[in-house]
Amino acid sequence: MQENGEVQIENFIVDILKSKLEVGKIVNTLEEAYLLYCQYAHDKGFSVRKGEQRCFSHTDELQSKEFNYSCEGLKDEKRSSKKISIYQKLLTRTNCKAKLKISRENGGQWRVSRFVEEHNHEMFARNQTHLLRSARNISHAKKSTLEAMVNAGISVSAAVSFMENEACGSENLGFTRKDAYDHMSQLKKHIKVENGDATALIKYFINTANKENYFYWNVQLDDDDRVMNFFFRDYRSAVDYENFGDVLSIDTTYRTNKYNLICAPFVGINHHMQNVMFGLAFMSDETEIFPHSHNRLCQWHINQNAPSHFGSLNGNLAFKQLWYKYMTYCESEDEFEATWKHMIDTYNLDDHIWLNGMYRLREKCATAFSSGRFSAGLLATSRSEATNMTLKKACNKMSSLYEFVMNYAKIQNNWRNKEKTEDTRCRHGKPAQILKNHPLLINAAEVYTISIYQLFEIELVNSLNCKFVEPPSCFGNDWNWLEVKVKSHDEN
Template identity: 45%
Template sequence: MINFSFSCSTLFYNIMEQTPNISCEDDDFQLCPDLNCGDEDEETSQSSLATNIEKEFASLTIEEMESRLEVGKPIPDEIIAYGMYCLYGRAKGFSVRKDNVEWFKDGSGIKARDFVCSCEGNKDEKRSRLNIPAFLKPTKRCNCKAKIRVGRLKGQDWRVTSFRKEHNHDMYSPDLTYLLRSSRQLSSEMQQCLESMVKCKIPVRKAYDFLRIESQGRENVGCTQKDMYDAVSRAKKQSIIERSDADQLVEYFMNMTNKEPGFYWNAQRDEDKRLVNFFFRDYRCRIDYEYFGDVLSVDTTYRTNKYNMICCPFVGINHHWQTVMFGCAFMSNEKESSFEWLFTTFLESMGGKQPETIFTDQCRAMMNAIDTVFPESHHRLCHWHINQNTSNHFGSLKGDEMVDDYNIEDKDWFTNMYNLRHRWATAFSCHRFSAGLNATSRSKGTNAALKNEFGGSTSSLYECVLSFDELLESWRNDEKIKDNYSHHYWLPVGLNPYLKQHDLLSNFAITEQVEVFGTSLVLYTMNSRMGRSRSITVQFDSQTSTVACSCHKYETCGILCSHAIKVLERVNIDYIPEIYIKKRWTKSVAKRICDGRGASCSGTSGAFPVVFVPEMVRKVYGLAGRAKFHNETRSILAESLESVESKLNDWFENFNLNVPLVGNDGNIPQTNETGKGENVPQTNEVVLLDPHPIRTRGYTDVHIRHWDAKGRKSKGRGQRLSKF
C-alpha cells in the first residue's frame, strides 16, 4: 500500500537520500534527488540503518531525544545526525536547516557539520536599506542560538561536539508542525503517484486533494500543495536543462526500437543539424494498415507544440467504423519536398502498399506530392476542410446574388474549386471505394481528440509523442470493447442482419423486370413508395448470382445495399454471396493482432517488472483496507510487512542488482526493423538539435476582422447610455 500519511520513517528515508552538499538556507521546498542514482547496495544498507535508528529514536520522548543528542554521544554519520535533529525539531516544534560545514584540509571528507534552528541569524539590514525586494520580505530570523554540531577526527567515528537546546522564540503547536520546512518531504511513492497523475492530465490541485483524502488530513500528507507545484515545476525545468527536446525524442525512439518489434521511425534534419520533420509508428499500426489501409485520411491543419510544428496523423476506419491510427508525423513546413519525403517514408514503412483513396485538405503542395508518391490512389478533398474554407470565402453571400452582383466567377478560389470538382464531388467518386467516408466528421474528430490529449502551445515534442501514445492506447481499448460486444452479443433470429435490411425495403417496390436477350442478365427497376421521383436499377446475373446496383453503395462502402438484397430475395437467394462480404468488415479481423506476431499485442506472457508494482500495490492496499478496523489485524499486517522488508533488505545486501536481469518489457532486447533516415543516422549517438519555432502559414500580427463581425457583435454590450 502506498502510505501517503506522514511518518518518521518516510521523513528519515528521504533525508538519507539527500546529498550533504544540498543547501537548505532558504525556506523553499526541496525535492529529493533522483532515487535511482548512486550505488544501489549502499543506498539499501543506508536505508536499512536509518529505518532501525528511526524505530528506536522516534519512539522516545523529547527528554530522551535530548539525552541521545548530548555532547559526546556517538552518531553513525552526519546525514543520520541531520535526520535525528529533524525528528527532534518536529517533536519539539521548530524547523531545522543546514549551516556551516568544515572539511579536512586534504579534502578527503567532511570534518564537522552544523545544523541550526531556522530562526538562527538576523536579517541583512544593509541590503534591506538598499531597497532590494528580496530582502524586504518579512523574516522569522531572531538570532536563535539553538544548534547541534557533529564532528569527527580523521579515521574515527562521528560524535556530537556541541548541542544547544534553548530557543528564544515560541514553538509551533503540535497541530501545526506539519508546516515546518524540515518536516515536509515528498516520499518516493508520493513522487511516483504525483508523476502518474500529472501524466494523466490531472491538475496538481486535484492530486493534492486526493492525497489529503487518502491520508485523512492535510497534516498527514507530508507536504503542502505549493510543495507539489514546486516539485512538478522543478522536474520539468531539470528535464529541459539535462536534455534537449530532440535528445529526449531520439532516446525514446531508440528505446522503443529495442523494446517493441517492428517499431519504425524516421527523421530529417537541416544543415544546422536541427530537427525538421519526423515520422513514427508502432507495429500495431503496420498490422492495422494491412487490413484497413484501403482508405487513408491525412490531416495537416493542427499545430500544438511550442515549435508550432504541424501534427500530421495518418488515420483510417476499422471494422467498427471507428478511427484507427496508422502513424503520425510532425513537420516544420508545408513544402512539396517535405510532403514527398513524408509520403515516401510512410509508404516505405508500410511495405509499399498504396491506399485506394486518400483524403486530405486543399494544400497544393500536398496534392502534387500525392500525385508523385501515390499514383495508383484516388485523391479526394475532405469535405470538412472545404466547409471550413467556404465560410471564409463566401461570407454571407448566397444564391444568384453571389454570381450576379459580385461577379464571383472571376474569383480565383471558386474557379479553383470548380477545376478540382473531381476531387471532392461525390458524383465523380461513386466507383471508388471510400468506406463511406467523406471525412466530414473524421477529421473534425481527430482534431478534437488531439487537442484534448495534447498540452497546447507550450508542449514539447517529447510530451506530444507521449500524449499521442496515450491517445492511441485509448482508441485501441475502445476497439477491444466493440470486439468483445460483437463476439458475445447478437440479434435475435427474427431480427438477423439480412431480415433487418429486408425490413428497411418497405420504401421501395420493384416496378419493372426486364431480361436482356441472349444473356443471363435481368434488370430490375425500383421506385420509391414515398412519392419521390428517384428510381434505382439493379442488374442481376443468374449464372454467377451477382448483382450490381446503380446506387454504387457496395463499390464505395463495401456493404451490399438494400436494393440488391431486395433482388436477391426476389430470386429466392436467402443469403448474401461470399463475394460481397469484405474481410475488413468481419469479426475475424479482430484476430489480426495474433496473426501478425504469433501473440497478442495487448497481452503479456509473463509478469513484467512494470506490471508487478501496481499489482502488489493494489494487493497490499486491499489488505490494509480490510485490516484497519481492528487492532489485532493491524498488528498482524504491520508485523508481516516488517518481516518482508527485513527479508528483502537481507537479499539486497547479498546480491548486486545494478544490472537488470531483463529489459523493461520483460524480454531480451532484440533487433527489429527500423526506418533509416536519409539525414539522421539511427545509431546510439545521434546529433540532433531542437527545431526552430516557426510561424504558421498566413500568420500576421494585424487583427483581421471576421466577415460578419458587425452581426456577431453582442447587442447592448459596450454601448454608452444617454445621461437622460
Template identity: 40%
Template sequence: MSRTKKNLLISMRASGIGVSRAYRFLENEAGSRQNVGFIRKDVYNELHRESRNVSKINNGDANSLVQYFTEKGMSDPSFYWKLKLSDEGRLEHLFFRDCRYLIDYQHFGDVVSIDVTYKMNKYDLICVPIIGINHHRTNVMFGMGFLCNEKTESYEWLFRTFLESMYKKQPGVIFSDQDMALMNALDYTFTEASHRLCQWHINKNAVKHFGKLNHDREFKTLWFRCMKGCESEEQFEECWRRMIEEHNLSKNKWFSNMYVLRKRWSTAFTREKFSGGLHATSRSEVTNRVLKELCSSTSSLHEFVLGFERMQKNWRTIELEEDTFCRGIPGMFVQHTRILVQVGKVCTRKVFKSFEYEAVQSISVNLTQEPPDLNDEVLEFKVESRSSVTGYRLVKFNQRS
C-alpha cells in the first residue's frame, strides 16, 4: 500500500467515511478490485496500526491542556488533575475533577457506574467517565479519565488517582461491565465496595451463548427469574438448579462461569447494600452517547475537555431548575395522607413519585396468614405478592423497635 493511498484512506476515515465505502472508491479509481493492490482486510489492519501511532498524543495538544489545567488550578484550589507520562515523555493517562465533583461525590457517592465503551477517535484513547445519580435521579459526574490502553495496571492507576482526589472515600456499590482487566482493577482498588456487573451487558452478551434457547419461553422465564426475580439465595439456588437440569446445561462453560459470578449480578445476592435501584451501567452509557456528540473524530484532547465542561455546565443548570421545581409539597394522588405529606417535605419530585407509587400499590396487598400470637415481640405476616417468585412475601414487624 503506497503512502499516498494510506493518507487518502486516513483522511476519508477521519471524515466519517466507512472502510467499505472508502475501499469501493479505490476500486472505482483503479478500475477493478484486482488493480487496487490490496484487500479490504489490509485497510482495516493499516488503519489500526495508524490509530496506535496517533494514540501517542501530540505534544502541542498535551502542552495546551496542561497549561489550561494549571491555570484552572490557580483560580480554583479545589481543582484536581493528574497525568502519567511514558518513558519517552508523552502523555499516557489523565484524570481530572473540579470542586463540584468532590461535593457531589460526598453526597451521592454511594453508587458509582463505570463504562469504558467510548473512545476518543483522534488518539484512540479510552474515555472513562465516573458517574453517579443525584437526588433528582439524574446523572452526576464524579471524575473523568483518559487511558492509552485497557490493561489492568492502567485502570488501577486511574482508580487510585480517583480515590486520592476524593480523600480516600470508597463508594458503596460499583457497577461495571464484564471486562476482566476492569474487574480486576476495581477489586484491587475499591476494596470496601460491592462490585456488581451490569445486567444489561450480561443479557446482551448472553444471546450468543443461549443458542436455540433464545426461542424457549420457559428457559427465558427461569433465566430472568435467576437474574432479578429471586428474593433469597435459597430461591436462586433452586431456580438455577431447575434451569440447568431441565435444559441440560451442566457442561456449558458460560453458564458455569456465570454461576461462579452469581453474587455480582443476581439481585438475590445484592440486597445488603443500597444501589439506588440500579442494575446496569446505563447511566454511563447515556453519558457516552452525549460524549460522542461533543467532538468530531479530528477534535484535539483540549477541545474535547472544553466540550465536556460545557456539557457539565448544562447538567448543573438543569439540576438547579429541578431544585426550583421541588419547592413546596408536590401534588399527591392520595390527599391528606400523613406519611406522604412527610415524604413530600423531604424528598425531590422524582423520588416522591417513586415512593407514592409503591405506597399506593401496597394497598392492594392481601393478608393470607396472620401471626398465631399477636403478643409476640416479632410478628410475621404472610401476604400475597405478584412480583414475588413464590407468589407471597413474609413481612416481619418488631413491636419494640
C-alpha cells in the first residue's frame, strides 16, 4: 500500500509539471523553461540536452529554443565509417522525438510552442534518475566543500563518501564520484603556456637536434594548440639508460613552474651509486604507462602516511615491529603471509580498511614480493625527490619552461662532471679491504667501482656471520690481523 501511495504521488507531480509545459503556457526565461523540463524529465525517467535555437532575422536575439531527449537522433554512420576507433562507444541514439520548444514574438513573452511527450525507449527507474547527466550538478557550495577537503589532504573518494553521508545517500548528493574527479582534475589544468615561451623552447629543441644527431624531443598539444606534455633527452642520457635503466625512479609530486605542469625527472643510479638523469618530462597529468615494467610504490611515503591510520596502535612497539617486518624484512612470501596473519589476528584488525588496502597492494610495496627482481637497493623515490629539490632550488614558480630546461642542462652537466671525477678516482686507486687477501674481494676490487665494492664487501661480511678480533699466532702471517669467529645465536 505504501509503495502504491508513493507511485501515486510521483504520478501526481508529473501531471502538475506536464500541465505547465502545455502548448501556449508562458515561461519567464529560457533557464526557467530548461529547469522545468529537466524536472519533468527526471520524474519521468529520461535525460535532457539543449538543442537547436533560432534568432530573429539579422540579429543575435533568440527567437526560439529546443530542449531534447539526450539521445535523440541517430549515429552518423557516414562520418564514423571513415576511421576505425580503438574505443567503441555504446550506441545510445534512439531517434526519439520527445522535445520541448519555446518561442516568442519580437519583444514578446516566451511561450511553449511545441511539447512532444511520446518516447520510443524504456525510461530509467526512479532509483536511477539521479545518475542522468542533466540531473547532476555540483553546486557552488558543494564545490567549495569538496575543494576544501581535498586541499586538507583528504582523498576525493573519501570526501565524496563524507558528502554522501551528509546528504543521506548518493542519490541525494546531486553529482557522482566521476563528476567530483572531473572537477578536481579541471582545477589542476595547467595555465596556458605563453606563446613566446613555447616558441623559445621548441626552437631550442630544434637547434639542439640539428647539432646532436641523437637528441630526442617530443611535444604534445591539446585541441587549443597549448603545450600539454613534452619530453626530451640527449644522446648521453640514452646511453646511460641503456647501461643503468634496469631501475627507474619517478616522482611527480612537484610542480615547479608557473604553468602548474608536473615536473617528472626520470632518474636512475649509475656505477658509483650517483644519480643519473635519463630524461625530463613536463606533463599536464600523471598518466604514465610502462607496460613491461614491474612497478613498486615508495615505502618511505607509505611509512610516513601509515601512522595516520594506526590510531591507538601508534604507541604499541610490538605492532610497529610487525608492521616494519611486514613491509621490509620478510625474506619470502610465506613469511610475509605468516607475519600478516599474526599481525591481523593479534590486534583484531580484520576490518581495518587501510591495512586491507595495503594488503591488496602487497606485491607493489612489500619487499618479499620483489626479492627476485633487481632494484639497486631502491625502496623509495628519494632519488627523484632529491632531483626535484635540486631543480626547485635552481628554478622557482615564475621560471619559464625555457629557463627551467636551461637550468636542468646545467645541473645535468654538473652531475656528469662528478661522475668523471669518480671515474678518475677509481682508475688511480683501489679501495681499502676489511678482509685482507680474500681472493673474492681481490677480484671484486679489480672489477667494481669503489662505491660498489664497499657495498659488496659489507654484504659479504654480513653473509659470513662473523666478527673480527686480534688474530692468534697459530694462523701465521697469511691471515694478517684477521680471525674469523662464528657468532653464537645469543650474539646475534
